[in-house]
Amino acid sequence: ACGSSVRNYRPGQRVIAEQHFESCGVCEFCLQGNRHWCSQKRSPGYRSDGAFAEFIAVRQDLLHEIPAAMTFEQACLVEPMGVAAYAILEKTGINPEETVVILGCGPIALLAVQMVRAAGAARIFVTGLDSDTRKRFALARRFGAAAVLNAQQENIVQRVSDLTAGRGADVVVDLSGAPAAILQGLQLLKRGGRFTAIGMPHDPVTLPWTELIFKAIRLDFSFSANYRSWQRCLSLIERGAVDLSEFTHAVYPLEDWEKAFAVAKSGEELKVILRI
Ligand SMILES: [Zn+2]
Structure with missing residues (x-):
């Protein structure tokens, strides 16, 4: 009504x-x-x-x-997508042909890869952990990552340097919320690069302030999203610029909420949806 x-x-x-x-x-x-x-x-x-x-x-x-061609399940993804869209597309902004590194391989990161690709980035690299090798690295590649980097097995700074011919990344987006990953992520940036902070660390992060000054790094802190970000996400989904098929199949009736929460907590599914 x-x-x-x-x-x-x-x-x-x-x-x-x-x-x-x-x-x-x-x-x-x-x-x-x-x-x-x-x-x-x-x-x-x-x-x-x-x-x-x-x-x-x-x-x-x-x-x-919700556009006519969009399912309710797809529309559920607008809120989490919006958080990344606001931070990365509204605040930091991606320019055509830029190199972007995304720290973390969780659901929002896998959505961010697709949004950054749609925004015109030339090369996207995604970092993750051993636990991401089973499924999520393959998804990151499918969604547009040119390379996936395992922070537990590889020297990420060296790899990104090699992948960019020593130039470094234009943009680094943190979706890991891990202090060590954030500090390492700052080292991946070229001079004048931009860092988007979305992940929330539980512990304080001590920044190499003087180093950041001489690298002229821009730090964009962000949380939640605004109206325009939601409209952007609706448009991205409607025109098929992001593939949500891996995010929309774990749907449970509200009666099964305990199971749904257990699945969500397990990390087996990228997103869990309750149908009421
Ligand atoms: Zn107000």
């Missing part, structure tokens, strides 16, 4: 909703299109009731229509 003041939406329409519930709409951040930075924001399931429910009331300004 729609409230009496709702415009542009009608009952029965398929939509997804940004999670910036209770963003105020009048603070500096909201007015500049950064509702995810609003101090009043409450996300469903985080300091307010969640969305594991048949019905949920959402403000119309948080909605995006």
Whole structure:
């Protein structure tokens, strides 16, 4: 159902909703299109009731229509994709023919590879661990990585230097959240390179400040996503620029939530979806 003041939406329409519930709409951040930075924001399931429910009331300004050709399962991926799209495409920005290294081989990293490829990067390298060799390295390659680098078996700094003829990367995106990987990632950048920080380390990271000054590195810190990032992701999915087939097949009914959570925790599936 729609409230009496709702415009542009009608009952029965398929939509997804940004999670910036209770963003105020009048603070500096909201007015500049950064509702995810609003101090009043409450996300469903985080300091307010969640969305594991048949019905949920959402403000119309948080909605995006799901294109007709898109499945609900594909639309579920817009939120996690949006986090990477906002950080990498909105904040850092990828220029045509750049070399990009993605640190980490998790679900968001495997989406990021595809987005960076769609944005015009010439070469994408993905780093991971021994545990990624079983399945995820192959997916990274399938999604557009020119090389996958095992941080537990290889000297990543040397490999990236070799792969770029000593030049280094234009952009490094951290999706590992591992302090050691972050520090190593900074060494992969060329002078004037950009570093996108998305992964969240549990421990403090001590940066080689002076070294970063002389390398003139730009650090872009980021969390969550804005309206435009969601629109970009909807467009990327709709035109088939990202392949979500590996992310949308683990679907469980809500009654099986315990199993779904166990599968999600195991890391066997890239994403787990609950159907209500
Ligand atoms: Zn606000």
